Amino acid sequence: MSVVIKCLVTRRGREWVTHVAEHGVYGHGRTLKKLSEDVLAGLELVGVAAEIELIAVTPELEKLRAVEETREAALRDAVTALALRRATLRDIALATGLPMARVKRVLQERRSIPAEVSGGRPEVSDGADGPPPGAEAVDVVRPADEDPQGRPDSVAE
Template sequence: MTEIEASATRTGRNWSVRVPGYLVYGRGATLKAAKASAEAGLALIGVIAEIRLIPQSAELENLRAAEAEVETARETAVRALHLRKASKRDIAISTGLPYAQVKRILAEHSERGTAPESSPTSTQTLHHELMTPQVPSTADLVDSTEGTLLIDYPFWMLYGGPSRENLLPNGQEAAFAGEECAIPSAQARISSPVTISEWDGPPPAGPGELIGEGTLDCPQGELVVDTPATGSDLRLRLGVPGLYGVRVWRIHEEARERQEFDVRLWLLEEWPPGS
């Protein structure tokens, strides 16, 4: 059966319905009665159809706009948590969405393969998706630095600005939020070689195991390494302030109690100075 969409407005104590495209009207004390009245009017001119009523008022329009904003915010939160490697179950718990809806949102976002634009703020990570290259990278190395970290805790921090959110890694995966990234260490109280490099595009794969990828806000155009106990001792000056993609690899040789890290960054969006 054909379905026709029609608006219903409250007039006095009744609902009034006008069927678009036809000189047919309906009226009733309830939406059900108004719908039946309009369908009966269509039948009189030989049109058999089911009407789907959309009640209209200024207050209802405001309500629908607010619901749309909430829905958009939830979808943005789902994508952001997914980018930070949260499980689908944890995303559902965090956003209050059904697990099936979380899966649908992520599937639709993956099919689109694009991310909405945004202004350069600490919420940039909500609006960018990193895609692991399916072809060999052609990016060139821009700059790099290396050193040795004394890791007193089972993680160390990489940050691009002044904010300190006490971010913790999620299991054995790097955790990203705004200007910070927490990188898990396979061992505590260990000296680990670390290489940090900037590339002019998505970088080639590093050595060892990829333990995380995400985005990092770098408003000062500089990356700083910080270990919770020993302080900052490794810095890399970046080309420009902006939002950077980050991938982290780790080599862990448990038998030799040895590990090393390779952090590779590339510019996603340049920000104006002082933004």
């Protein structure tokens, strides 16, 4: 059973229902477990031996999945930003609430993605190398009667 068939599942009344179109199998059940058993039995009848993955689809669950994806992206960005600022793994884990193993995995995933594929995130500067990219240089203009220390000429003499 190395083949996994993904089944989109919806709620109809008090039952879960799905249709595996590629094999012409319908399934239903009051619980997801019963639905899974029904679909597996239907697949056996048509001679298909496979595992199934049930994916429940409702507007609320879709919203939840979108929020989880957004949170995961924000965590990856936070871990990367902290690592670029030379924070220790322990500090990153404490700041983000992630286990150390997860922090290491996120950083390893970031290293394995080429810059052109990952969107080429700019490095975060601590300001030691000059102004950050995009920052404009500002010239300080002093009146002619002031010395470099900001005092009027009459006081400097």
